[in-house]
Amino acid sequence: MTDQARLTTREAADRLGVKPETVYAYVSRGQLSSERAPGGRGSTFDAEEIEALARRGGRREPATGAGAEPGFRTGITFIDRDRYYYRGVDAVELSRTYGYEEVVEWLWTGELRPGVRFTAPRESLDAARLAVGALPAHASAMDRLRVAAIAASAADPLRFDLSPEAVLGCGRALIPTLVRALPKAGGSERPDRPGDRSLAAQLWPRLTSRTADTASINLLNTALALLIDHDLAASTLAARVAASARAHPYAVVSAGLGVLEGPLHGAASGLAHRMLAEVLERGGAAPVVADHLRSGRRVPGLGHRLYPAEDPRAQALLALLEELPYAAGALDAARDVVATTARHTALHANVDLALAVLTVAADMPAEAGETVFAVARTAGWLAHALEEYEERPLRMRPSGHYTGPKPPQPLP
Template sequence: MTDQTRLTTREAADRLGVKPETVYAYVSRGQLSSERAPGGRGSTFDAKEVEALARRGGRREPAGGGAELSVRTGITLIDRDRYYYRGVDAVELSRTYGYEEVAEWLWTGELRPGVRFSAPRESLDAARLAVGALPAHSGAMDRLRVAAIAASAADPLRFDLSPEAVLGCGRALIPTLVRALPKAGGSELPDRPGDRSLAARLWPRLTTRTADTASVDLLDTALALLIDHDLAASTLAARVAASARAHPYAVVSAGLGVLEGPLHGAASGLAHRMLAEVLERGGAAPVVADHLRSGRRVPGLGHRLYPAEDPRAQALFALLEELPYAARALDAARDVVATTARHTALHANVDLALAVLTVAADMPAEAGETVFAVARTAGWLAHALEEYEERPLRMRPSGHYTGPKPPQPLP
């Protein structure tokens, strides 16, 4: 390296060993920043940035169309039918600690046994007021999205992206989302952060069934298991928002928007309806046949990242076996797996396990999606914390233009 601090496009291309056009592709992807050259002719580049990119492997042409986006992350690893939070087996972690403890540890690296998150009065009042204004037919995801926006508007410090501020947002936003949801029935116990877990506060918003210890513990484990799962579609959306330096509430809103897609968070609702129909019709065979006849996939089966059974499903099924009231729904799920296994070896995934819980506990079909959304909020914020430390706008793919070749006549 010389003492030169700005490089021309040609000099940057020579140091990286690429074409000049590729240098601008690096700019569009957020891997390099540029400034107009004096006099407005061409661009200049920071020599240190160019050298750093070269050390990271920039001395090659970027992958062309069809290449998958790769994002550096130290949060979740999926490997050989197991998955790990920061190198720790996620299933074992979720069996040992509650959702709030796992979330806090994932954010900070510090384990705080018994930690409880609480909702600030200003945020909760704003969220409840906004949720209360929605039409009566609104679903839980509608309410969660509106609650996140209202809580954001109530927080004048939301644009502070320091780690301390983002952590404070997470500890406040998650219980705000939960308590902004209307109760399914009965009276709610006072929100005493010191002795009631987030799962205990969520349970009465999902069902009128009395919350026994084993059921709440199962829900707590489910929340912890679902905190993160590498770069799922909603997590990628959250990271893109964080890359653009959106505030944490906007990051969560981005994740919630993608999660609502039928191929993501809503999958457990499809499995719920299928299990309810299996119980109603007395067996899985006619239900599976109807799905296949109409060209639909049988929900709750298979996962592209796990050749064998989803480890999250295994953990939840083991706990469901300890709940007497879940026996019929469990048998229905096993019947579905056995029926489809006659032709294809598809294992149960976490959506089917969530469906067993929601059907057995008399929850609505969308309850699994609610659990998913609340749980994954902690994961989105973990990714936001990570992304805020990266170069802004680094996740800026370049489009592969397929339109008419210019110049075209004015329409």
């Protein structure tokens, strides 16, 4: 490479081992910056930037050709066979040992803050509750969460500050705001669990009218911690795209919530909930599983493409559910589903089935699992936003492959 501060297009292409056209493609996708050469002929490129790109194999991200999947560098979650890790530490062990907020702080900062609690600012909470209260009675919990995020955003004049300190402050305020903006189950006016200021204790009465004991709160706390992040799921990718465009943290969360509401993502636990309820109603899994297979539908709550064996999140939650007497019936129904399906194909329980056992056993609505998922994953989306804010803006700019009529066409 030359010692010049800037390289010509040909020099950049030679250093990267690509054609000049590919160099310009990198520019159009936000993967390289360029400047017009003196005299207006061609473009020049920063030598250090080209060198950094070359060390990564010629582009900032792996190839995304036919059959390939996009990849992003991340230091948040690593999935390896039958385990997953938050910043290198076993996520299941973290979730068993520490509360949700403590695990969130570890994921955000790499530091553990024992006993940390998140607090909703009065201005944001008032705005969120007012907006949520204006929704029709049939509005879903996801409707309420999305509206609460927007209202909290409008109440925060500093939301465009993307410094790490500001984003962390936003997260510590937004997550409890989302929880406390939800109405309590059954219209109850009972105060939150006395003496317990954890997020799990605040969320529980918004999911069910059943009184929570310590074991139940610990279970919900563990579920929240297990669900904070899981690599680049669809909603997390949407959050990173928003952050790449330098959307503020509230907008990043709104992007994640929008994708999470898709029936192929966050709603999966609701499908498993309805299945378990039907198994209990009909007295066995066989007719229920048969109905799913007959109609060509997958049996919900089984299998995960990232885990050839059991989903470690499901293992952890099901083990805790075994300690709750009121969960025995739902647990038996789940085991019956797994055993019945095994006659057709060997699939293990995933986290959606474990959430369904919790929601059915605790008399929660079918959408409760999705609510738990959304609250937990909000912290993960913000962790990815913190990473993405440090990357080149608008780097996720794929090229479209036009398949329409060949131009020029006559004016319609």
